[in-house]
Amino acid sequence: MGATHRAPHRGANSAWFPYLLVAPLVLILWGYVVQPMLATFVESVSDDGTANYTRFFTSSGVARTSLLTSLLISAASVLLCGVVGVAMAFLLKRFSFRGRRLIEAFILVPAALPPLIGAVSFQMLYSEIGILPRALQDLFGTERPVLAFDGIAGVLVVHTFTMYPFFYLAASAALAGMDPSVEEAAYNLGAGRVRVWRTVLLPMLTPALVSASLLVFMTSLASYTAPLLFGVDQTMTMQIYINRTNGDLPMASTYAAVLGLVSIAFLLVMRWYEGRRSYLSQSKGISARRREIANPIGRWLAPVASVLATIVLLAPVATIALVAFSADGSWTTEIIPSAYTWENFVTILTEPRAFEPILNSLQMSLLATAGCVVVGVLIAYAVRRLRFIGRSLLDIGVMIAWALPGTVVAINLISAFSTGNGFSFGQALIGTFWILPLAYFVRFLPLVFRASSASLALIDPSLEEAARNLGASWPRAFLNITVRLMLPGVIVGALLAFVHGVGEFVASVLIYTSSTVPISVAINNRMYSFEVGTAAAYGMLQVVLIFVVMWFSGRLESGGGRAASRQAEQWTN
Amino acid sequence: MIDVELESVSKRFARTGDAAAVDDVTLTIGAGEFFTLLGPSGCGKTTTLRMVAGFYFPSAGHIRFGGQDVTRMAPNKRDTGMVFQNYALFPHMTVAQNVAYGLKVRKVSRADAARRVAEALAEVHLDGYGPRRIDQLSGGQQQRVALARALVIRPRMLLLDEPLSNLDAKLREETRTEIRRIQRESGTTSIYVTHDQAEAMAMSDRIAVMESGRVQQVGTPREVYHQPANAFVARFIGRSNVLSLPVATAEANRVEVALPGGGHVFAGAPEGHGLGAGDTALVSARPEHVTVVSATATGALRGRVTAVEFTGMTTHLTLDVDTGGAETRMTVAAVDTPDRIGAGDRVGLRLPAERLWVVRP
Numbered sequence: 001m002g003a004t005h006r007a008p009h010r011g012a013n014s015a016w017f018p019y020l021l022v023a024p025l026v027l028i029l030w031g032y033v034v035q036p037m038l039a040t041f042v043e044s045v046s047d048d049g050t051a052n053y054t055r056f057f058t059s060s061g062v063a064r065t066s067l068l069t070s071l072l073i074s075a076a077s078v079l080l081c082g083v084v085g086v087a088m089a090f091l092l093k094r095f096s097f098r099g100r101r102l103i104e105a106f107i108l109v110p111a112a113l114p115p116l117i118g119a120v121s122f123q124m125l126y127s128e129i130g131i132l133p134r135a136l137q138d139l140f141g142t143e144r145p146v147l148a149f150d151g152i153a154g155v156l157v158v159h160t161f162t163m164y165p166f167f168y169l170a171a172s173a174a175l176a177g178m179d180p181s182v183e184e185a186a187y188n189l190g191a192g193r194v195r196v197w198r199t200v201l202l203p204m205l206t207p208a209l210v211s212a213s214l215l216v217f218m219t220s221l222a223s224y225t226a227p228l229l230f231g232v233d234q235t236m237t238m239q240i241y242i243n244r245t246n247g248d249l250p251m252a253s254t255y256a257a258v259l260g261l262v263s264i265a266f267l268l269v270m271r272w273y274e275g276r277r278s279y280l281s282q283s284k285g286i287s288a289r290r291r292e293i294a295n296p297i298g299r300w301l302a303p304v305a306s307v308l309a310t311i312v313l314l315a316p317v318a319t320i321a322l323v324a325f326s327a328d329g330s331w332t333t334e335i336i337p338s339a340y341t342w343e344n345f346v347t348i349l350t351e352p353r354a355f356e357p358i359l360n361s362l363q364m365s366l367l368a369t370a371g372c373v374v375v376g377v378l379i380a381y382a383v384r385r386l387r388f389i390g391r392s393l394l395d396i397g398v399m400i401a402w403a404l405p406g407t408v409v410a411i412n413l414i415s416a417f418s419t420g421n422g423f424s425f426g427q428a429l430i431g432t433f434w435i436l437p438l439a440y441f442v443r444f445l446p447l448v449f450r451a452s453s454a455s456l457a458l459i460d461p462s463l464e465e466a467a468r469n470l471g472a473s474w475p476r477a478f479l480n481i482t483v484r485l486m487l488p489g490v491i492v493g494a495l496l497a498f499v500h501g502v503g504e505f506v507a508s509v510l511i512y513t514s515s516t517v518p519i520s521v522a523i524n525n526r527m528y529s530f531e532v533g534t535a536a537a538y539g540m541l542q543v544v545l546i547f548v549v550m551w552f553s554g555r556l557e558s559g560g561g562r563a564a565s566r567q568a569e570q571w572t573n
Numbered sequence: 574m575i576d577v578e579l580e581s582v583s584k585r586f587a588r589t590g591d592a593a594a595v596d597d598v599t600l601t602i603g604a605g606e607f608f609t610l611l612g613p614s615g616c617g618k619t620t621t622l623r624m625v626a627g628f629y630f631p632s633a634g635h636i637r638f639g640g641q642d643v644t645r646m647a648p649n650k651r652d653t654g655m656v657f658q659n660y661a662l663f664p665h666m667t668v669a670q671n672v673a674y675g676l677k678v679r680k681v682s683r684a685d686a687a688r689r690v691a692e693a694l695a696e697v698h699l700d701g702y703g704p705r706r707i708d709q710l711s712g713g714q715q716q717r718v719a720l721a722r723a724l725v726i727r728p729r730m731l732l733l734d735e736p737l738s739n740l741d742a743k744l745r746e747e748t749r750t751e752i753r754r755i756q757r758e759s760g761t762t763s764i765y766v767t768h769d770q771a772e773a774m775a776m777s778d779r780i781a782v783m784e785s786g787r788v789q790q791v792g793t794p795r796e797v798y799h800q801p802a803n804a805f806v807a808r809f810i811g812r813s814n815v816l817s818l819p820v821a822t823a824e825a826n827r828v829e830v831a832l833p834g835g836g837h838v839f840a841g842a843p844e845g846h847g848l849g850a851g852d853t854a855l856v857s858a859r860p861e862h863v864t865v866v867s868a869t870a871t872g873a874l875r876g877r878v879t880a881v882e883f884t885g886m887t888t889h890l891t892l893d894v895d896t897g898g899a900e901t902r903m904t905v906a907a908v909d910t911p912d913r914i915g916a917g918d919r920v921g922l923r924l925p926a927e928r929l930w931v932v933r934p
């Protein structure tokens with residue numbers, strides 16, 4: 001064709017295009033996730049080499065105890081959550097009884113609370129100063145509160161209530177995806193009920209249960225607010241916090257490095273396991289059938305138990321709501337606060353100093369969410385749709401951000417950005433406004449990524465190709481078709497990231513500055529100064545925001561598959 | 574109208590290692606021609622089509638539209654209209670918005686676009702369906718929207734990737750007639766991908782039969798059916814019987830082969846077949862051309878019936894036939910067979926001299 005012919009157009013499918021798109025994404029993940037983690041390693045050996053690490057293995061001091069306690073709490077949490085979650089799943093998905101829908105409607109409420117407000121509400125309910133032990137004390141006329149949880153037991157209560165949904169959701173999904181004819185085939189071949197359980201049901205549930213166990217273990221390991229409020233100092237997360245506040249950054253970094261490594265190891269195990277799991281049935285027209293409870297005592301007991309369970313599920317939110325209307329200082333030794341007022345809400349919404357945390361949280365979370373959406377959508381697209389060397393590394397990079405505990409993210413950012421580096425444009429970020437939005441961005445990017453990736457998985461790649469074939473350039477086809485169709489998922493992810501940002505406490509408490517106090521830190525501070533009512537009022541705002549967002553996301557998702565599954569559910573009843 | 578040229582086009586994917594999905598394909602598709610890429614799944618036909626559309630770039634070779642090299646041109650610059658297997662209709666747009674998309678990208682004025690969309694919908698018998706949502710349409714209607722969307726931009730060529738495979742059998746036959754009518758009227762060069770030989774036969778001006786990334790034969794439907802180039806084409810198209818028989822005498826365009834039970838029969842052969850007396854020839858015999866005769870008839874093959882299937886129009890016999898060396902499995906489609914033939918019976922088979930064809934291995 002010779003020199004007169006113009007250069008051929010190169011499209012989104014030319015060999016270098018993926019790298020052009022991916023390079024900035026890799027740079028962001030490197031700069032704000034991986035590089036800070038490495039900075040923490042460097043910090044941890046800056047004082048006296050590996051001496052900090054050997055403490056975990058040799059002495060029987062705090063380091064070793066903390067590691068063991070953390071592991072022990074995590075193991076116990078897995079066990080408790082497993083029992084509660086699987087039992088709930090079987091009860092609600094396999095049986096039909098009065099009150100079942102009531103429980104199902106509220107089953108995820110305790111887990112939806114932001115971490116600090118969740119832990120605070122359990123403290124107000126079940127600890128020595130809590131409503132239930134004091135009510136029982138009053139009822140039985142004993143010296144001390146009855147059934148008061150504190151220390152590790154308290155932590156386990158919080159973990160059980162907030163983390164059993166991992167098991168509940170996994171087991172429910174596995175049960176729903178299980179073809180009932182497989183079970184029937186076992187009965188038909190002569191197996192008894194116990195044998196069917198042992199040889200068919202449990203093996204088929206195993207993948208779901210293993211995944212849930214790994215998740216609960218990781219989340220428990222990362223748990224920080226529960227040990228904080230129930231005074232369990234010797235855990236990994238608490239030691240990070242204590243060493244950081246004592247100014248021993250190398251030691252805090254050591255704990256963070258160990259915890260980070262363990263978390264990443266769990267992430268890798270989980271990915272490996274999920275790659276080879278799933279017994280979901282291939283057959284069409286699955287309809288899990290529910291059994292009526294035939295036993296007369298069971299029939300009578302079921303509604304009573306349902307109502308009790310519903311009360312337990314709603315108690316944390318109810319407590320926060322109640323306390324939010326209590327006058328500060330009106331709750332000392334009484335079962336519930338003695339004086340009520342609107343004043344707390346008036347204060348936090350009108351008094352400029354008290355309103356500031358709300359403004360800070362909204363602003364910082366919004367900024368972080370905007371970043372999460374841009375980066376998260378592009379990474380999801382790159383991972384799902386483009387072929388390039390290092391694709392799974394990009395995927396793992398995002399998921400590392402998800403696997404790292406909030407305390408570790410905070411320490412990483414301190415290590416990386418207490419002086420300027422290339423990724424902060426030479427500015428020290430610690431002590432500035434920008435550090436908290438950055439922490440939220442790192443922590444909640446995976447939420448947007450996952451939601452975007454899930455909705456992208458449902459969109460046929462040929463739609464974008466059709467647009468390209470009809471003459472649309474790649475950016476146009478990407479925005480017009482792919483992003484437009486991903487939008488519901490992206491919005492759900494963005495809302496999730498936003499509410500998590502507004503409720504964030506774990507990383508915030510380590511790196512906030514006095515001019516950027518977020519809501520959760522304000523709650524914590526008010527709790528310390530015994531302004532319980534005001535603290536709960538802040539909490540109530542977070543809770544309301546979460547429920548509005550949950551309701552809205554539910555409506556967004558209710559198109560298509562969700563509606564179909566609901567119809568199927570009604571049909572089987 | 575424009576012609577399409579593929580010159581030694583190959584495509585290797587990183588993930589499949591060394592095996593080429595498309596291996597050294599050279600084709601010339603004439604202006605206005607309806608050209609079909611036919612082959613089993615995984616033969617490289619869709620990959621070839623996607624390279625013409627620009628969704629993949631070839632690892633080697635050149636693609637030209639009317640002499641212009643488009644090998645590495647972006648898909649949105651190629652001005653082709655593609656109909657996807659799953660239609661790829663935009664679910665968030667109405668029927669009219671779907672059809673108008675390509676016009677909007679081309680900055681056609683609103684009034685012009687509306688007129689052309691209406692015309693295109695009328696052409697596929699969907700007048701008045703413009704405001705509907707995609708999920709309110711049946712599969713056949715969606716298929717026609719996809720066709721209208723591809724045609725409305727008056728593309729340089731039409732690319733169809735198994736567009737009928739999601740329709741039921743009856744609708745499939747109606748639609749293929751319809752597609753061919755529209756294509757003839759517009760005179761648009763068309764490349765059609767399918768694994769269905771009946772579809773390919775009924776619609777195409779010419780067919781390229783593909784297997785393992787390579788073109789096995791290019792020809793009119795009659796050529797690929799009656800004069801298959803090799804054993805694969807013979808077996809893939811019309812499930813032909815391919816027999817190994819010794820050559821008695823060879824001529825320029827036919828050879829005489831010896832039958833094991835005695836007797837000889839002539840088979841047509843391509844120019845330059847290169848066979849001589851004493852060689853073994855592969856001879857293709859169509860199931861419907863073989864006739865069943867008595868087991869004692871002279872000049873016939875002998876075999877034992879292993880299965881009989883009555884399908885209405887024809888009766889399919891499966892037989893183990895003595896072809897000299899090992900037994901060969903053959904199928905026969907007989908229009909009228911005596912009712913009494915059953916599994917286990919020994920019969921004779923007469924090969925039709927004027928219908929046999931020598932194929933390459």
